Amino acid sequence: MKSIFQDLRFSIRQLLKSPGFALTAIFSLALGIGATTAVFSVVHAILVDPYPYAKPERMAHLRLEQSPTDNRGANLSFPQWQQLRKSPAVEDAFITDNWSLTVTGHDLPEDVNGSFLSSNAFNFLGVPALYGRGLIPADAIDGQDPQPVVVLGYKFWQRHFNSDPTVVGHTLQLVRKNYTIVGVANPRFTWDDGDVYLPLKITQDQVAEHYVGIRLKPGISLKAGTEAIAPLIEQFQKETPKHFPTGGHYKFRLYGLNEDTVQNLGGTLYLLFSAVVLLLAIGCGNVSILLLARGAGRRHELALRVAIGATRGRLIRQMLTEAVLLSATGAALGILLAYRSLAFIIKQLPEYSFPHEAAIRLDIPVLAFSVVLALLTGVLFGLWPALQLSRPNIGEIIQSGSRKVAGSLSGKATNNALIATQIALTLLLLAGAGASIQGFLKIMHAPLGYDPHNVMSVGIPVHENTYPTWEARSTYFNQLQKKISEVPGVTMTAISTNATPPANGWETAVQFLGKPTNDDQKVRINFVSPNYFPVLGVPRLQGRIWDETENLHGLPLVVINETMAKLYFPNGDAVGHALKIPDLHDAPPYNLVAPGAEGWLQIIGIVADKRDDGLRKPILPEAFIPYTLSLRMWTQILVRSSVPPLTLLHAVGSQVISVDPDQQISGNIQDLEQWITGQQEYQQEHLVALLFGAFALLALILAAVGLYSVVSYTVAQRTNEFGIRLALGAQRTHVLQIVFASTTVSVGTGLAAGVALTLALNKLLSHWAEGSSHDPLILLLVTVVLCTVAAIACALPASRASLIDPVEALRH
Structure with a gap:
């Protein structure tokens, strides 16, 4: 033990005598290990262990694949969900819905994301509440109105109640209705990014469609589960054809809980991890070069130590001590660097590309990986020069006396x-x-094809059981647009239910009057007001745009983009033709369709292309129809202003309240450049x-x-x-x-x-x-x-x- 301490003291003295060498070696290792540890932490948290839920490896999404890059959720009705739970391949399933709600009873109403869950959902997901309890079966008995109880999302609890641990038992008013707070969700329970979680009313309604999450029984793979559930999905398609793609041209498949994240972000993270592994290899190589070069310069010293009785083992131990000291110091600094860089990497991650349940931190597996890596690298690039230099040719080196030699050929x-x-x-x-x-x-x-400068998109949800008729909802949307147009600084407004670029539209099959039906005729449908095109600066190329009177009456008109005109009307005669959208159905209260919307829509104009499928992919065929043809439970108003648009947000919100004090703009408003x-x-x-x-x-x-x-x-x-x-x-x-x-x-x-x-x-x-x-x-x-x-x-x-x-x- 005494000799080990001697070696350690001697190593410290040697490194202090060569601060440039020591700092360079430590810096090289710290960079490599710090970057590798930080990126590995992200990979581990997002791709390996992102969810806190019970048995997440057996949880799955129901998907309908129409192409390798086009899939949609297989949403089910309440009776279908209950039937799916009885499948021999399914251990259990829960059902969810989402509505935007408003916290009322205060001076300033607040828009919140309400997540409605079946009463078995908290037991299914298996994450205990931070305070109180989650939802239980007694909170929502099938066929009856749910109990007025609510579980607070963790971030909402922090924001709205200032992290008060005594909040359980208090009352929260949502859209003028009082709910008893029964619990606060765990920090990692973020299903649907809900601000509040409420029990979902279960009925025999076959019109409404909802997300269903399942857990397969032990030993059943995704492939086996897909084969077992596919006949049920075919049966459901016959029962509720409006919930499925027209024509039934799809393939049902179960997706793993984290499969989307792996597909979308996995390659990027593995690429970055490969990059930092290369960086670590370069850092380790750097230290190896330094140790070899420094060892060559110590040949005379080692020869003298051997001459006065030092053993080969002692020399190896001494040089290994120096190398391990360097690697341990570099690893310690690397872990500190990882803590600092991890927060930076998290900020750069695409916000909605990974599960928000993921706890990205330097956990035990990552720390163990770093420590083992540091020790291995220390031994490797400490042992190599030690073995080379522990048997010096004493006669040659002593005879060289005071002159330096260039080193061996092998070195x-x-x-x-x-x-x-x-x-x-x-x-x-x-x-x-x-x-x-x-x-x-x-x-x-x-190239965007539109002008995003000084334009913002204001999302406005429609609360449940409000504006239930087409006339009432159409009037409400029209009043909102007019009121917002009166805000000083606003130069123009337009309604854009689903058409905010650069990724927009509802992709569905269409039929053309007088042409054979083809399910591959996919078009992006956008519901907009006539001012949409001048607000975004999208030029008209041919024909005309419908006017306000035609918009208010919900006339069956359509304007298409240049790509669609060239693809489906290569002779340049698109204007005057007609198309039909088979999947456009009346589904109150979620979707209120105007009379005639389910029939033929006349093409009256062509506009220039703009981005509609992201910033990288080619522009797709796109059609624009009056938003009054299909009034959703959600709309967006595009606001062009003469000043930075977000500075007008408070005034816009006031105008929305003036139309209906219980309706609020959504909580995350961005301008189009953001x-x-x-x-x-x-x-x-x-x-x-x-x-x-x-x-x-x-x-x-x-x-x-x-x-x-x-x-x-x-x-x-x-x-x-x-x-x-x-x-x-x-x-x-x-x-x-x-x-x-x-x-x-x-x-x-x-x-x-x-x-x-x-x-x-x-x-x-x-x-x-x-x-x-x-x-x-x-x-x-x-x-x-x-x-x-x-x-x-x-x-x-x-x-x-x-x-x-x-x-x-x-x-x-």
Whole structure:
């Protein structure tokens, strides 16, 4: 034990004598381990263990797949849900619904997201309440009105009740009705992102359709569950055909609870994790280079220690102690860095692309991974130089006496291999960063086809049991638009039920009068007012737009975009034709359809294309019909203003209250420029570009430091040689050439290997980044950058070598 403490004290003294070496090694490890730990924490929390629910691996969504990229939920009625629960493959199932509610009884009403759950849902999900209890079967008996009880969502409880733990038993008024608070949900219970959870009334209604979540019985796979439930879905389709795609051209499949997240974000996270693993490899290689170079400089010291009786085991233990001390310090700092960087990464994640139940933190598995990784790396790059240098040729080194030697051929080969590997991995990271940045720039500068500047989208929900007739709801929406138009600073308004770009519309099949029916004729249907087009600056190309009178009467008219006109009417004669939307049905109170809306709609105009399927995908066929043809329980009013629109939000909200004091605007209002940056593809490309770029920059710095360290040690070991050359008349440029030549092979090999790796992995890289890593300009640019940095890293010690005083050099 005493000798171990001696080794530790000696190691600390040695590292303090070489602070540049110690700090560089620790910094290299801290960066690699910190970044790897942070990203691994995100991957673990989102993709491996995101849900706190009971047996989440057996929970599933019901989906109807119409194409590999187009699937929708298989929503069911209450009787169908009860029948599904009896399936031999299903352990249990719950049913949910959502409504926007208003907290009343206060000076300032507040819009909240109400999640209505069947009374078995809390038991099904299995997450105990933080305070009080969840919903229980007695809260909602089938066929009866539910009890007036409510469970508060955790964030709503924090915001509205200031985290008061005594809130259970108090009363909360929602839309003029009092509810008793029976519990506060657990922080990780965020199903449907509900602010409040209420019992759902179960009836025999076959019109309403709701989300149903199921849990399969033990031992039943998703595939087996799909096969067992498919006959029931076919039966339900016959019972309620309006709940299913027209024509029945779909494939039923069960989706795992987290399958959407894995598909949408998994590749991006694995790509970033691969990037930080490369960064960690570069950092570990850096420390290996430093230790090898430093060990070569200690050959004389080791020879003397062996000469006076030091054993090989003692030498190995000493050098391993130094390496483990470095790695442990680097790991500790890396974990601290991970804590700091984790919060930053979380902020960059696309908001709705991962489960909000996920607890992203540095948990025990991640910490264990970091500790083991640090110890392994310490042993690996401590043992290698230790074994090489623990058997020095005492006679050769002592005979060399006071002169430095360049080191063994094997040592040079090892250094060259490590440098080449660093260069190759750094080039790969730089090429990936270049591709991701190129992709993000494409997203940023994608032509929109509309003007989002100074426009905001104000969501306005319609509460349950209000405006139940077509006439009442149409009048209400019209009054809202007129009142908001009167706000000072507002220049124009339009109603856009579902048409807020760049991703908008209800995709469904259509039929054309006089043409064969084809279920592949998919069109995005948008419900808008006639002012929609001037508000967004979308130009009319042909025909006309319906007017306000036609809009108020809900006339069966339609305007299509240029893409749809070219696809379905290649002869340029779209205006005057008619189409029908088979899936447009009257379903009160959720959807109130105007007379004639289920028949043929006349095409009266063509407008220019705008983005309707995101910022990356091609524009799809799009049709616009008067919003009065289909009045939903939700609408949006687009507001164009002469000032920043969000500054008018309070005035707009006041106008909404003046029409109906119980109705509120939704809680998350954005202008359309924020709407664009909030798109998942925008945020995902931004995340990849930002983090990939940061990792590539750090890798470039680490590679430069590693190259600089090797060249510096080489110069130090060859000081006497350079002095002799200069004393014999060699030019300083000759010395510079020697130093640069010592790294040419390793750097050149690394560049060639890096280009080969980049080309080999391009398909994978381009799948998760819009740009292409084998773009000649990107490859050329990153190669030039890497060569420049390598040249600078070599030039500094080479310049020192060329300025060596021959007299001083010979004294060594």
